[in-house]
Amino acid sequence: EAGVAQSPRYKIIEKRQSVAFWCNPISGHATLYWYQQILGQGPKLLIQFQNNGVVDDSQLPKDRFSAERLKGVDSTLKIQPAKLEDSAVYLCASSFWTGGTGELFFGEGSRLTVL
Amino acid sequence: GENVEQHPSTLSVQEGDSAVIKCTYSDSASNYFPWYKQELGKRPQLIIDIRSNVGEKKDQRIAVTLNKTAKHFSLHITETQPEDSAVYFCAAISGGSYIPTFGRGTSLIVHP
Numbered sequence: 001e002a003g004v005a006q007s008p009r010y011k012i013i014e015k016r017q018s019v020a021f022w023c024n025p026i027s028g029h030a031t032l033y034w035y036q037q038i039l040g041q042g043p044k045l046l047i048q049f050q051n052n053g054v055v056d057d058s059q060l061p062k063d064r065f066s067a068e069r070l071k072g073v074d075s076t077l078k079i080q081p082a083k084l085e086d087s088a089v090y091l092c093a094s095s096f097w098t099g100g101t102g103e104l105f106f107g108e109g110s111r112l113t114v115l
Numbered sequence: 116g117e118n119v120e121q122h123p124s125t126l127s128v129q130e131g132d133s134a135v136i137k138c139t140y141s142d143s144a145s146n147y148f149p150w151y152k153q154e155l156g157k158r159p160q161l162i163i164d165i166r167s168n169v170g171e172k173k174d175q176r177i178a179v180t181l182n183k184t185a186k187h188f189s190l191h192i193t194e195t196q197p198e199d200s201a202v203y204f205c206a207a208i209s210g211g212s213y214i215p216t217f218g219r220g221t222s223l224i225v226h227p
Contacts, residue, residue: 035217042119042204042219042220043204043217045214045215045216045217055214056212056214058116091158091159104149107158109158
């Protein structure tokens, strides 16, 4: 089956500019996650969707980050305006389970460099 | 919320040796503990997981143990090989919130 698709793979922007990342989860997966992975650290959850509703966004910097999941499928993560500390890999993951436990399938990630 | 601590941050072993990575968690409601392997420049992939009703699980050279009372779980890799070199992440998922929290990762280096 097709895996989690993300784009773009790489993006370089100047601080204060905006950027958007796109994610297409595995077909049938109800749960979608956006993680931020700074070099040398573990993935940090930014937002978790269950279908098109938000389960948790407590660590999303809402003054600059926004995310949406239209129709419970694809999702976009936007940063505006970007800061130097936003340089990281943004990982999208999806999971089949709707409240139990199960494997997270990750995309290749979108590497953001803010200059 | 859940807090997951992972140690060591770096582990260097000789080929054939065993490697052990340890994690602790804070939320007693956590009931699912997966381990992910991330090779350089690649996506994290699940290698083994354990649920709270099980104390130990093995899959060939990899095993995971769970001590619910002490709130810690460990990954054991025996007969390490150079291809085991990667960053390993533990995670804990609460049965209440269903939110996965990851540790900071352990960089395992297996020297030939």
